Amino acid sequence: MTAENVYQPYLMRIERAIDEAPGIKTFRLLFEDEESGKNFDFKAGQFGEYSVFGEGESTFCIASSPTRKGYIECTFRQTGRVTAALAGLNEGDTVGFRGPYGNVFPLDDWKGKNLLFIAGGIALPPLRCVIWNALDLRENFEDVSILYGARSVADLVYKYELDEWDKRGDVRLTTTVDPGGQTADWKGEVGFVPHVLEKMNPSSDNTIALVCGPPIMIKLTLPVLAKLGFAPGDTFTTLENRMKCGIGKCGRCNVGKYYVCVDGPVFTLEQLQGMPAEY
Amino acid sequence: MTMIDRKLLKKESIQPLLNALRESGRRIIAPQRSGSAPGTWCRDLGPGDEVDLEQRTTVSPKSAFLPMVEEILRYRNEGKRIVMEGSRVQAQPTVVFGSRPCDTRALHALDAVFLHVPGDLFFRERRAATTVVTFSCESADPDCFCTSVSGGPRDAEGSDLLLTRVADDRFLVEVCTEKGKQVVELAPHLFEPAGDVDTEAFVATVPVRFSPVEVRKRLQDLFNDEEFWREQSLACLGCSTCAFVCPNCSCFDIQDEADLKGGSRLRCWDSCGQKLFTLHASGHNPRSVQSQRWRQRIMHKFSYLPEKEGMVGCVGCGRCSRACPADMNLLERLTAIAEARI
Amino acid sequence: MEALRQRARELLEAGSVQVIIGYANGSNGRRRPLFARRPEQLDQLILEDNPPLNLAVYLRKPEIKRLGKAGVVATPSILKSILQLAAENQYRDSEALFLALDPTGAVVELSTADAIAKYLGSNGQAVTESESCAEIASLDRDGRFAFWQQEFERCIRCYACRASCPMCYCEQCIADSNQPQWVPVAPHSLGNLEWHVSRAMHLAGRCVGCGACTEACPAGIPLRLMNQFLADLVAKEFSQKAGAGVKLDYPLSVFNVKDREDFIK
Numbered sequence: 063m064t065a066e067n068v069y070q071p072y073l074m075r076i077e078r079a080i081d082e083a084p085g086i087k088t089f090r091l092l093f094e095d096e097e098s099g100k101n102f103d104f105k106a107g108q109f110g111e112y113s114v115f116g117e118g119e120s121t122f123c124i125a126s127s128p129t130r131k132g133y134i135e136c137t138f139r140q141t142g143r144v145t146a147a148l149a150g151l152n153e154g155d156t157v158g159f160r161g162p163y164g165n166v167f168p169l170d171d172w173k174g175k176n177l178l179f180i181a182g183g184i185a186l187p188p189l190r191c192v193i194w195n196a197l198d199l200r201e202n203f204e205d206v207s208i209l210y211g212a213r214s215v216a217d218l219v220y221k222y223e224l225d226e227w228d229k230r231g232d233v234r235l236t237t238t239v240d241p242g243g244q245t246a247d248w249k250g251e252v253g254f255v256p257h258v259l260e261k262m263n264p265s266s267d268n269t270i271a272l273v274c275g276p277p278i279m280i281k282l283t284l285p286v287l288a289k290l291g292f293a294p295g296d297t298f299t300t301l302e303n304r305m306k307c308g309i310g311k312c313g314r315c316n317v318g319k320y321y322v323c324v325d326g327p328v329f330t331l332e333q334l335q336g337m338p339a340e341y
Numbered sequence: 342m343t344m345i346d347r348k349l350l351k352k353e354s355i356q357p358l359l360n361a362l363r364e365s366g367r368r369i370i371a372p373q374r375s376g377s378a379p380g381t382w383c384r385d386l387g388p389g390d391e392v393d394l395e396q397r398t399t400v401s402p403k404s405a406f407l408p409m410v411e412e413i414l415r416y417r418n419e420g421k422r423i424v425m426e427g428s429r430v431q432a433q434p435t436v437v438f439g440s441r442p443c444d445t446r447a448l449h450a451l452d453a454v455f456l457h458v459p460g461d462l463f464f465r466e467r468r469a470a471t472t473v474v475t476f477s478c479e480s481a482d483p484d485c486f487c488t489s490v491s492g493g494p495r496d497a498e499g500s501d502l503l504l505t506r507v508a509d510d511r512f513l514v515e516v517c518t519e520k521g522k523q524v525v526e527l528a529p530h531l532f533e534p535a536g537d538v539d540t541e542a543f544v545a546t547v548p549v550r551f552s553p554v555e556v557r558k559r560l561q562d563l564f565n566d567e568e569f570w571r572e573q574s575l576a577c578l579g580c581s582t583c584a585f586v587c588p589n590c591s592c593f594d595i596q597d598e599a600d601l602k603g604g605s606r607l608r609c610w611d612s613c614g615q616k617l618f619t620l621h622a623s624g625h626n627p628r629s630v631q632s633q634r635w636r637q638r639i640m641h642k643f644s645y646l647p648e649k650e651g652m653v654g655c656v657g658c659g660r661c662s663r664a665c666p667a668d669m670n671l672l673e674r675l676t677a678i679a680e681a682r683i
Numbered sequence: 684m685e686a687l688r689q690r691a692r693e694l695l696e697a698g699s700v701q702v703i704i705g706y707a708n709g710s711n712g713r714r715r716p717l718f719a720r721r722p723e724q725l726d727q728l729i730l731e732d733n734p735p736l737n738l739a740v741y742l743r744k745p746e747i748k749r750l751g752k753a754g755v756v757a758t759p760s761i762l763k764s765i766l767q768l769a770a771e772n773q774y775r776d777s778e779a780l781f782l783a784l785d786p787t788g789a790v791v792e793l794s795t796a797d798a799i800a801k802y803l804g805s806n807g808q809a810v811t812e813s814e815s816c817a818e819i820a821s822l823d824r825d826g827r828f829a830f831w832q833q834e835f836e837r838c839i840r841c842y843a844c845r846a847s848c849p850m851c852y853c854e855q856c857i858a859d860s861n862q863p864q865w866v867p868v869a870p871h872s873l874g875n876l877e878w879h880v881s882r883a884m885h886l887a888g889r890c891v892g893c894g895a896c897t898e899a900c901p902a903g904i905p906l907r908l909m910n911q912f913l914a915d916l917v918a919k920e921f922s923q924k925a926g927a928g929v930k931l932d933y934p935l936s937v938f939n940v941k942d943r944e945d946f947i948k
Contacts, residue, residue, distance in 0.1 A: 303627065
């Protein structure tokens with residue numbers, strides 16, 4: 063890739079394709095150019111523009127941790143033209159990648175703090191990056207708790223990793239499915255994420271909360287966090303807006319004076335409260 | 342702005358100057374009539390073509406720097422492999438001949454978007470290769486409001502050469518930059534030294550109509566007034582005309598066009614006035630009604646941009662008002678906001 | 684005009700309609716739509732023979748619908764558009780009220796498709812074929828193609844034509860679809876041609892010839908001629924004219940065994 067043309071993507075090879083849930087896939091991508099792969103670095107929270115040449119680009123966070131070198135992962139749901147084309151690709155196929163773009167979760171600021179991750183459905187990927195990043199640097203943080211819910215057991219993503227997190231001794235994992243989404247052998251919680259959060263009653267003392275989920279989940283979870291005493295400056299989320307360029311030029315993701323692709327996608331609740339609700 | 346030099350150019354020397362520019366290998370983009378078709382358009386000027394310095398152009402000269410369509414990527418398929426092909430950058434030396442002070446000022450806003458790191462290679466090369474020759478405005482119409490947004494009919498901001506009529510057959514040529522100097526040096530025999538001249542005799546008067554500072558203040562309070570925005574935008578049809586004729590607007594779409602052999606990725610003009618602009622693939626639309634999209638236009642130009650970049654995103658050229666099929670008239674809307682009435 | 688204004692005032696004051704839609708003088712010699720909610724706003728009402736905007740386009744907009752029942756100061760073009768919309772199930776009888784003048788200058792109130800059709804019939808409104816249309820029709824196929832290619836050089840794909848047309852009411856326009864991408868988004872020569880031809884075909888036999896598209900086009904492309912050409916073709920081949928009657932057998936979506944093309948037999 064020429065560093066000159068900012069619109070030119072890296073060429074990536076799909077090394078692994080995983081069916082996470084109905085309509086949801088994960089790709090593990092390797093850089094076709096090994097040198098680029100060696101030099102590539104990013105931080106948790108950043109995203110990329112993933113191309114299917116001839117169809118277009120789609121925006122996903124980088125779902126793998128920056129502590130793991132040599133590859134990147136993305137998880138997406140088949141929704142429109144580009145994701146439909148991506149879903150049709152197989153291991154060995156080529157995908158374009160532009161990135162890393164956007165701002166980062168300030169993990170360095172969180173040394174010595176408790177981390178509370180709250181995610182819903184397809185929104186676990188952006189947090190999964192941070193989770194592995196934190197777990198790979200486990201000694202930097204105090205308690206690590208994860209609350210993850212989906213509509214049904216089948217809709218949970220990273221099922222294999224949920225097991226891994228559950229089995230570790232240094233993570234408190236709570237999983238839940240919506241009422242009616244449980245299977246006969248489901249051992250986790252049953253209930254909407256905000257209700258389960260209230261039941262969990264986590265302490266807000268010295269704790270950073272990270273929330274990612276569908277708009278309705280966010281809407282109902284934020285008041286619970288407020289009630290539990292989480293300060294807006296200590297509550298982090300990511301915004302998803304329609305994007306094209308990813309570098310603050312095309313104007314599409316403009317929210318107030320911010321560009322979600324440059325000033326975000328990571329925002330604190332405090333910042334969100336000062337922005338027009340156009341996301 | 343301090344001028345490098347001042348010269349005089351006879352009106353009859355304009356054509357020889359254009360010839361000299363062409364002979365030097367420069368491409369000339371100038372406002373022209375297009376046969377019997379209505380309107381004046383910024384187009385490539387051929388040897389026999391005539392520059393139209395009387396009429397305002399329908400679309401601004403921004404297309405010289407940001408064309409309606411630009412290829413930003415090209416690739417070919419080799420079996421299952423994708424092979425990138427070199428970027429086609431337009432770097433031929435070019436002169437935009439016949440810009441207006443408002444249009445030239447707007448380049449500053451385009452620079453803030455496209456040259457901001459990471460820079461857009463295609464815009465950067467065109468910009469670097471282009472010399473801007475601006476003509477001061479001898480007339481204004483009620484849609485013009487450059488003076489309300491820090492501009493003026495003889496404003497030199499962004500120009501390499503500024504030409505102002507000072508007599509029936511003569512223009513004062515103010516050389517603002519090195520690029521402008523190079524144009525003069527192409528045909529120095531065409532230029533005379535300039536003494537004292539009346540620079541205001543042929544310059545239009547454009548009364549100030551509102552204060553952008555007032556507008557910005559009121560916008561802060563008006564943002565959540567849904568009724569206000571609904572009323573303002575009742576007539577708006579949701580087309581892209583205002584954004585496309587505007588010298589400041591630069592929002593774009595990226596589209597792939599391909600066949601089995603390969604394809605290209607294109608950057609094309611887009612507008613926040615369209616429903617599709619912010620529409621997610623999921624169907625969610627943060628600006629789902631026209632009043633929100635109208636509000637975005639106003640807020641972006643008169644509140645967000647001033648806050649973020651310290652500049653108003655409008656140069657008062659009046660094109661949007663002239664071209665709008667529903668006569669939304671931006672100037673009226675702005676004065677209404679400044680005076681805080683619908 | 685005064686009679687119209689008076690009737691409009693009465694309707695507003697009585698609450699029979701919540702908004703009067705008409706034309707008003709705009710800025711710098713232009714015309715604009717008026718959405719009068721209060722009687723004093725009616726002083727701005729003007730009546731024009733060939734106004735540049737077709738007000739029927741506003742009746743489909745949710746922002747206008749939520750204002751309440753509309754009374755529209757209607758020109759023949761607007762009325763023809765309403766008839767066509769009614770034939771396409773986009774206008775329900777009595778949804779709005781249309782004010783027009785009869786030959787004696789008295790105000791008539793029309794609210795049903797039948798009433799509108801009768802009014803138009805008795806007032807002898809016909810779409811006249813303009814000179815330019817005859818000029819284009821006299822060109823051969825290559826000549827016509829070259830003509831339109833040249834015109835579309837100036838197209839900036841602003842979609843003002845679509846936005847100003849009462850017949851372009853599709854929730855998702857074909858140009859906005861990307862699965863599949865029927866029409867290229869990019870405003871290059873081919874893309875522009877594809878857009879305009881697609882639109883013209885979708886309007887064939889439906890366009891009432893109001894000319895709003897041509898007035899709206901910032902590039903001054905004579906779009907109405909393309910639509911006119913196709914309208915004449917549909918009228919000749921299928922005896923169907925838009926906005927001319929209430930019942931519609933839309934030629935491009937109805938199969939008739941007597942159709943002369945035999946490829947489908």
